[in-house]
Amino acid sequence: MLTVHHLNQSRSQRVLWALEELGVPYQIVRYEREKTMLAPDSLKKIHPLGKSPVVEDNGLILAESGAILEYLQETYDTGQSFKPDALQQKLDYRFWLHYAEGSLMPLLLMKLVFASLGKPPVPFGVRHIGKVLSQGVQKAWLNPQIDTHARFIEEQLAHRSWFAGEKLSMADIQMSFPVFALLARGGVDNLPNLRAWKKRIEMRPAWQRAIVQGGPFELPGG
Structure with missing residues (x-):
């Protein structure tokens, strides 16, 4: 199952939204911001930059919101509903x-x-x-x-x-x-x-x- 490494109050919220729109099953691994409002170091175990969102899917590790959204559209949007044609x-x-x-x-x-x-x-x-x-x-x-x-x-x-x-x-x-x-x-x-x-x-x-x-x-x- 696809996994979203989700940081509270962050860009990963839009990845969750995309998955809900697409109807793709997923699980969440949750992280909380430090007092400095930075992401915790534990995210670096998933991706060297230690940022969220990070998505794991079929052995792939994906970072950067735009790249993740493009991957989700290309992989799971079978009806091409979330990318225009004209x-x-x-x-x-x-x-x-x-x-x-x-x-x-x-x-x-x-x-x-x-x-x-x-x-x-x-x-x-x-x-x-x-x-x-x-x-x-x-x-x-x-x-x-x-x-x-x-x-x-x-x-x-x-x-x-x-x-x-x-x-x-x-x-x-x-x-x-x-x-x-x-x-x-x-x-x-x-x-x-x-x-x-x-x-x-x-x-x-x-x-x-x-x-x-x-x-x-x-x-x-x-």
């Missing part, structure tokens, strides 16, 4: 699969890191400097960058229900983590299309089953 939609599908972690998520990770510079565990003596630096970088560069990406995504969803057309695809599953992070910590208002997309996800029975299996999924704000 050329433009296929191009959109490929774009969003790569954009999620290649362009959007690094900005949101920086948002989280900079927001923490004025807080513990940063040493007390340098918190003020960290806070000033954080506010300067966010105002001058990071926040405008995030706003540009948020408006771009919002516009893409203005005339379609899902990222690669009118059907849910693996592109939506891949985009779920950064979009949830964007809405939690991006500081961008007036994103009705993105919020409607998120609501459609949360109403899906497969998403709800994945939450039951993986545990609560609420990303911290910035």
